[in-house]
Amino acid sequence: MTVAPEAVIFDIGNVLIEWQPERYYDRVHGEDRRRRLFAEVDLHWMNERVDRGEPFREVIYETAEMHPGWRAEIREWHDHWIELATPVIEHSVTLLRRLRAKGVPVHCLTNFGVESYAYAQTQFDFLNEFDIEFVSGRLKVTKPDARIYEAVEQGAGVPPERLLFADDREANIAVAAGRGWQTHLFEGPEGWAARLVAAGLLTAEEAAP
Incomplete structure (x- = not known):
């Protein structure tokens, strides 16, 4: 019982x-570019590091510097975070x-x-x-x-x-x-x-x- x-x-x-980050990137950058970004950079592991207590901005900006071709897009995970976490x-x-x-x-x-x-x-x-x-x-x-x-x-x-x-x-x-x-x-x-x-x-x- x-x-x-x-x-x-x-x-x-x-x-x-x-919480659908892919939707934000599809809207802002287009699905094709988003697919390439997510295939080349493990953004979900980056986010897991933050969830485990590592510094929010530091982890994301560090990841961006490791992938200079995607620097601007990766930084958006921090700079436009509230748009990823809606509605x-x-x-x-x-x-x-x-x-x-x-x-x-x-x-x-x-x-x-x-x-x-x-x-x-x-x-x-x-x-x-x-x-x-x-x-x-x-x-x-x-x-x-x-x-x-x-x-x-x-x-x-x-x-x-x-x-x-x-x-x-x-x-x-x-x-x-x-x-x-x-x-x-x-x-x-x-x-x-x-x-x-x-x-x-x-x-x-x-x-x-």
């Missing part, structure tokens, strides 16, 4: 904010706020750099509304490493089986489920809303957009 969740944990990228998934934000209005503890568990998260908090007010922020850059470890889930369990003070976690990546969900967490693979806010209703945390009316 599934127990009632005592805390809800949101991933951020592609759960609260769309907001408004229904998910509504769910977050309605949970908190009912007194449900709501935390985030996110792969995010220290400086980039601080910057995002100046642009998206809801990122300042979590009860506890579990940010990989601060913790120096990213999902799906088990250590970041351990940090959540210790910090939230809730038994694993009482945590309900939404993430858009199956690998991240699998590790949490293996630790006994209740999980939801996020494929859109409608499904997440339905899961929160099924868990008894919101009514159908409260979960509506």
Whole structure:
């Protein structure tokens, strides 16, 4: 029998904010040039370094200098970062706020750099509304490493089986489920809303957009 969740944990990228860097580069530089850039430069590993706690601007500008033919485009990952991290998934934000209005503890568990998260908090007010922020850059470890889930369990003070976690990546969900967490693979806010209703945390009316 599934127990009632005592805390809800949101991933951020592609759960609260769309994170599709390729879309930005397609729009600004065209799909062909973007494909060449991403084939020649491992931008996702560059971003992983930031998510693990390395300095935001330093890592990106260092990578740009290693690939002078792509210097300007790589620097845009930093200089135009907010355009990569848009738009907001408004229904998910509504769910977050309605949970908190009912007194449900709501935390985030996110792969995010220290400086980039601080910057995002100046642009998206809801990122300042979590009860506890579990940010990989601060913790120096990213999902799906088990250590970041351990940090959540210790910090939230809730038994694993009482945590309900939404993430858009199956690998991240699998590790949490293996630790006994209740999980939801996020494929859109409608499904997440339905899961929160099924868990008894919101009514159908409260979960509506």
